[in-house]
Structures are given as structure tokens and as C-alpha cells.
Amino acid sequence: MASPKSPTRPTQQNPQPNFHDFFPAMVGNLGGEDLIGELCKGFELLMDVDLGVITFESLRRNAAAVLGLGDLTDEDVRCMINEGDFDCDGALNQMEFCVLMFRLSPDLMEASRCLVTEAIEEEFGNFTRRR
Numbered sequence: 001m002a003s004p005k006s007p008t009r010p011t012q013q014n015p016q017p018n019f020h021d022f023f024p025a026m027v028g029n030l031g032g033e034d035l036i037g038e039l040c041k042g043f044e045l046l047m048d049v050d051l052g053v054i055t056f057e058s059l060r061r062n063a064a065a066v067l068g069l070g071d072l073t074d075e076d077v078r079c080m081i082n083e084g085d086f087d088c089d090g091a092l093n094q095m096e097f098c099v100l101m102f103r104l105s106p107d108l109m110e111a112s113r114c115l116v117t118e119a120i121e122e123e124f125g126n127f128t129r130r131r
Helices: 023-046 056-065 074-084 094-103 106-130
Strands: none
Touching: 023 056, 023 094, 056 074, 074 094
16 A cells, blocks of 8 residues: 555545556566565565564564655555455465565456466366367
8 A cells, every 4th residue: 555645545636546567577577486586585675584474563664664665654554464464464474475466466467367267268168169
């Protein structure tokens, strides 16, 4: 979630967020293995070293120091954790973080939807032809 002063947060004057998705370009340039490696490095920058997960406190601290996002509110940080916290333990493990990064990319999600749709149509088509 973007901070209140961020140009990516929708407002009455700007109802659509101003967001450019660079993630697909990273995927194209790095390839699968290298992208996962970069995501893991990003995770390590944000995690609590002692616990091995991204906690509210580690994200709050490192978002300002590492990412330059010092204007995030506590609510923003909580929302970021909650968005990816699939096991509901209040923190992000490495897998949750990587999945969250993919989910936050609208272009990658659309491409994934297309691939899944094609696979289902192909399988369904094969199923109906077998009958």
C-alpha cells in the first residue's frame, strides 16, 4: 500500500494510481532463476536477521533505511504484511514474500491468467475430443 503522500495512492483528484510495473521487464531480463535470486536478496534486506522473516518492525525499519519509504504509516506496513501473510503468523517468510511480489505485478498476473486459461482450454478440448 502506498503512503498518503505517494503519487501511487488514489485520490479524488487522481482516482487511478500512478504505477509503472517494472517486474515483467525484470523477469524478461533476468530469467526465472536469477529473478528468484534477486527476490531472495530483497527479502534478506527487509527481514529480521534473528527471526529469518519480515516482521512489522523489520519492514518498518528497513522500508525507510533500505527502500527510502520513510513516509509509510503503521497502517501501510501492517497492510503490506497482511497482504502476503498466508499462514497468518504476522510475518512474511521468504516464500510468502516472493509470491507477494508476483501478485503485486498486474502485468504478470494477467500473463499468468492467460497461460492458465490456455492450459484449461487445451485440456478441456482434449477431454471433449476423447469422448
